[in-house]
Amino acid sequence: MKKLILKLASVFCTVVMLSNGIAVHAEESEKIILPSGKPLSWVQHELEETDKANTEENPLFASAAVGIFQGDEVLYTGYFGETDKENQIPADENSVYEWGSISKTLIWVSAMQLWEQGKLDLEKDVREYLPEGFFQYLSYDEPITMLNLMNHNAGWQETTRPIWETDENKILPLREELQRIEPEQIHHPGEVTAYSNYGAAVAGYVIECVSGMDYCDYVHQHIFELLGMEHTALNPAHSDNAFVYEQRKKMKSYSINTVYGIAIDLGNRLNYVPAYPAGAATGTLSDLMTYTQAFVNPAAPLFENPETQKILLSGTSFYGNSDIPSCCHGFWPEEYAVRTYGHNGGTTSGQSNMLFDPESGTGLVVMTNEPNGNWYLNYPQVFVFGALDAEKYTSGSPEKVKFDGYYVISRSTYRGMMKFIPYLSAISVESLGDTESIGNNVYAIRSEIEGWNQETAMLFSKKTYPDGNHGLEVSSMELIHDKFYLLKLCLFTIYMIIAIASVYLLRIRYKIKKAGRQSELTESSVMIAGQLARIVSFLTLLSVYVICMNCSGGIPLTAGKIISMIQIICMIICGISAILPYILNKNNKYNIPHTIGNLLCITAVLYFDMYRI
Amino acid sequence: MNKTTIRNLIQADIITMNGGKNNLRFTMILMLVIFGSMGFLLSPLMGLYCPLMLSGFFVPMLFQNEMKYHSEKMFSLIPISRKELVTSRFLLTIGLYTVCDLIFYLLMLLSLNLKLYRKITDAIDIIGYIVKKSEGSFTELGFLNLCYFAAFAIGLIVSANALRMYFRDGELFAAAFSITTKTKKMPLKNYIPAILIILAIFIFFLIITGIIPIGTAMLVILQLFIQLAEAANGFLLGAMLTAIAVMEAGYHYICTVLEYDQKDL
Numbered sequence: 001m002k003k004l005i006l007k008l009a010s011v012f013c014t015v016v017m018l019s020n021g022i023a024v025h026a027e028e029s030e031k032i033i034l035p036s037g038k039p040l041s042w043v044q045h046e047l048e049e050t051d052k053a054n055t056e057e058n059p060l061f062a063s064a065a066v067g068i069f070q071g072d073e074v075l076y077t078g079y080f081g082e083t084d085k086e087n088q089i090p091a092d093e094n095s096v097y098e099w100g101s102i103s104k105t106l107i108w109v110s111a112m113q114l115w116e117q118g119k120l121d122l123e124k125d126v127r128e129y130l131p132e133g134f135f136q137y138l139s140y141d142e143p144i145t146m147l148n149l150m151n152h153n154a155g156w157q158e159t160t161r162p163i164w165e166t167d168e169n170k171i172l173p174l175r176e177e178l179q180r181i182e183p184e185q186i187h188h189p190g191e192v193t194a195y196s197n198y199g200a201a202v203a204g205y206v207i208e209c210v211s212g213m214d215y216c217d218y219v220h221q222h223i224f225e226l227l228g229m230e231h232t233a234l235n236p237a238h239s240d241n242a243f244v245y246e247q248r249k250k251m252k253s254y255s256i257n258t259v260y261g262i263a264i265d266l267g268n269r270l271n272y273v274p275a276y277p278a279g280a281a282t283g284t285l286s287d288l289m290t291y292t293q294a295f296v297n298p299a300a301p302l303f304e305n306p307e308t309q310k311i312l313l314s315g316t317s318f319y320g321n322s323d324i325p326s327c328c329h330g331f332w333p334e335e336y337a338v339r340t341y342g343h344n345g346g347t348t349s350g351q352s353n354m355l356f357d358p359e360s361g362t363g364l365v366v367m368t369n370e371p372n373g374n375w376y377l378n379y380p381q382v383f384v385f386g387a388l389d390a391e392k393y394t395s396g397s398p399e400k401v402k403f404d405g406y407y408v409i410s411r412s413t414y415r416g417m418m419k420f421i422p423y424l425s426a427i428s429v430e431s432l433g434d435t436e437s438i439g440n441n442v443y444a445i446r447s448e449i450e451g452w453n454q455e456t457a458m459l460f461s462k463k464t465y466p467d468g469n470h471g472l473e474v475s476s477m478e479l480i481h482d483k484f485y486l487l488k489l490c491l492f493t494i495y496m497i498i499a500i501a502s503v504y505l506l507r508i509r510y511k512i513k514k515a516g517r518q519s520e521l522t523e524s525s526v527m528i529a530g531q532l533a534r535i536v537s538f539l540t541l542l543s544v545y546v547i548c549m550n551c552s553g554g555i556p557l558t559a560g561k562i563i564s565m566i567q568i569i570c571m572i573i574c575g576i577s578a579i580l581p582y583i584l585n586k587n588n589k590y591n592i593p594h595t596i597g598n599l600l601c602i603t604a605v606l607y608f609d610m611y612r613i
Numbered sequence: 614m615n616k617t618t619i620r621n622l623i624q625a626d627i628i629t630m631n632g633g634k635n636n637l638r639f640t641m642i643l644m645l646v647i648f649g650s651m652g653f654l655l656s657p658l659m660g661l662y663c664p665l666m667l668s669g670f671f672v673p674m675l676f677q678n679e680m681k682y683h684s685e686k687m688f689s690l691i692p693i694s695r696k697e698l699v700t701s702r703f704l705l706t707i708g709l710y711t712v713c714d715l716i717f718y719l720l721m722l723l724s725l726n727l728k729l730y731r732k733i734t735d736a737i738d739i740i741g742y743i744v745k746k747s748e749g750s751f752t753e754l755g756f757l758n759l760c761y762f763a764a765f766a767i768g769l770i771v772s773a774n775a776l777r778m779y780f781r782d783g784e785l786f787a788a789a790f791s792i793t794t795k796t797k798k799m800p801l802k803n804y805i806p807a808i809l810i811i812l813a814i815f816i817f818f819l820i821i822t823g824i825i826p827i828g829t830a831m832l833v834i835l836q837l838f839i840q841l842a843e844a845a846n847g848f849l850l851g852a853m854l855t856a857i858a859v860m861e862a863g864y865h866y867i868c869t870v871l872e873y874d875q876k877d878l
Binding site: 406428501511 | 834836837840841843844845849852853856857860861863864867868871872874875
């Protein structure tokens with residue numbers, strides 16, 4: 001009995017320790033001051049207060065794993081919430097979360113390892129490493145270098161094919177998958193920064209070709225095993241790590257609606273990434289912390305020469321003409337009170353974030369099972385690293401600048417049937433706030449941090465493209481100025497109005513027929529065919545968006561072919577319907593508006609590439 | 614259709630409208646003054662009540678004398694076509710409604726620019742609050758435009774529908790607004806639109822709460838609406854909503870012409 005009590009007590013203590021997250025004693029945590037200027041104990045208190053406020057009636061988050069370290073010492077690990085609410089499985093040190101795009105840093109580390117061995121030239125055309133004829137849709141002959149892939153400026157648009165696979169058995173080998181999802185190259189290499197999963201996955205395949213090893217094996221051998229990361233998988237179906245494979249099946253994903261106070265169970269969300277170098281790594285918090293700690297270790301355990309680590313964290317692209325880096329060999333620098341490096345990531349099941357400050361050796365890792373993120377992803381980084389003081393770059397009396405017009409996001413699809421999508425998310429920079437020029441073609445927009453009584457600033461730079469147009473570079477993407485945005489949006493609106501008008505014309509026809517009357521407006525079958533074609537065309541466009549949302553941002557090839565066929569048929573019918581009434585009944589007064597409607601519909605279908613697979 | 618006849622009919626309606634006791638007109642003016650003042654003193658959004666309120670009372674207000682004294686039969690005696698009568702009344706109703714609305718819109722624009730409501734009371738600046746919460750998606754003008762055009766479009770559709778109902782059964786319409794003492798039982802089929810509206814609202818809530826899982830299909834329309842609302846200070850969405858309302862009003866006009874033509878007077 002005594003033994004049983006002791007056993008139960010020890011289990012209870014372990015559970016309490018794990019759920020509250022203890023790494024450093026309370027007295028010590030008072031003394032440890034983080035780069036934000038706050039003591040560790042304060043950060044710990046804030047994290048745990050949020051956990052206390054998270055109840056069944058008032059759900060704030062599903063689960064989160066948070067780790068803070070300084071050098072090789074783990075200062076704090078906290079596991080909050082549950083990874084499976086139904087079965088009440090709490091988040092703990094065995095919970096595995098998806099890294100998402102943090103996985104890309106494994107590619108960049110591998111590339112730098114091969115670079116220091118002299119096997120890979122970062123400035124050489126990657127086609128020299130890849131099999132002959134690897135790319136099928138390149139538009140430009142300029143070389144695409146590993147640096148282009150790291151800086152996400154090789155010129156590819158967003159892929160139009162789904163990048164997720166739900167059936168484990170349908171996962172294609174990396175090379176085949178990359179050829180299946182290859183997007184069109186719409187910019188010259190080096191011209192526009194547009195975050196690209198495809199580009200990163202190609203870099204992973206380059207590692208495979210240069211090292212002569214399967215990419216997954218390479219990473220296991222040269223990173224995971226080197227650092228002792230035993231609970232991380234990289235293979236799309238996590239088959240390279242039995243522990244992760246089992247644990248991942250136990251984890252569920254949630255979407256928390258704090259307004260309605262509900263936690264929506266999204267299930268296991270086992271969506272696999274066949275282009276796995278771009279985002280398939282999955283593992284425990286402890287392993288991701290170990291990996292992150294390697295970057296603040298002066299001995300640089302991942303490289304033969306510690307200097308390589310310094311080079312890895314040196315800028316490869318900069319804001320304007322300044323020395324503020326916007327990308328460091330694939331790692332994203334972020335300006336807080338101190339400059340941090342790292343990457344964040346998101347999948348269909350969760351989001352993660354990895355940040356470190358090599359100067360102080362401090363790092364923060366957060367992992368969640370919510371695809372929309374939660375409080376732990378947005379606030380702890382400011383608690384640990386502080387906020388960028390608006391005055392740091394904007395001191396004195398900076399010149400106020402106005403950026404007029406609308407900007408479209410570079411990371412999108414500009415060719416193919418999804419071309420209309422970026423026009424639904426254009427940005428007016430003016431509406432973001434007052435812009436200040438801080439010199440060297442760099443600009444800042446000030447904003448207040450809620451609850452902190454402090455002003456921070458968002459930095460961006462202005463870029464002029466060879467065609468004279470300009471764009472604004474914000475970290476991993478650019479906002480491209482679109483002079484004719486309103487005109488394009490007008491065309492889209494008219495296309496929509498024409499479809500709605502066609503519905504009304506059909507309703508009117510029905511009424512007139514029912515009343516036993518005749519009208520030039522409704523008698524012509526050719527006109528009716530045109531009206532139907534305009535409605536079908538618009539509904540098909542809506543279906544593109546619905547499929548695209550359901551297939552994680554892509555259109556499967558078969559669906560694409562069907563949609564393309566329907567749009568071509570609609571265009572042909574509209575074309576015939578625009579011309580034929582003049583032959584059949586040229587005195588019909590409705591011929592002209594009818595023809596204009598049909599021609600505008602055809603113009604919209606052609607302009608927005610609705611017929612292109 | 615003869616344009617002069619239509620013009621004369623409009624003038625005749627204006628004369629009839631101004632004759633007799635205009636209780637509704639007084640009520641309308643009073644409400645316009647109240648909501649107009651609130652638009653200046655509290656928030657320009659208060660002015661939104663104007664198009665919505667106008668739409669409900671416009672047709673009864675315009676034709677209350679005719680309904681009261683049953684003078685609608687007069688039009689079957691004078692040499693005009695039924696289509697001309699319907700056309701003239703649609704033009705009068707929609708034209709007057711648009712002019713009234715435009716005046717109120719311009720007043721609310723003035724209120725938005727003067728911002729008297731910020732100086733006079735401590736009440737929350739609703740537009741300012743929403744614009745701040747939208748994190749730069751909307752400008753104050755854009756948000757006002759969005760709300761105003763939406764209200765105008767709804768009002769236009771309601772007015773056209775009311776006019777159609779009036780032409781279909783003037784007595785029933787008058788009874789519904791208690792303009793005549795004569796009571797007439799509303800046929801069951803007249804409740805169908807109200808039931809459909811309630812049903813549509815119910816379905817809408819089921820969709821936004823995710824119980825009916827067609828969120829993604831709705832999302833594209835919603836996103837498009839948001840984008841149109843954000844661009845060009847909401848004028849694009851305004852144009853689209855107005856176009857839809859005009860089409861709906863046009864549909865009601867054609868239906869009224871057809872129905873009134875077959876009606877036994």
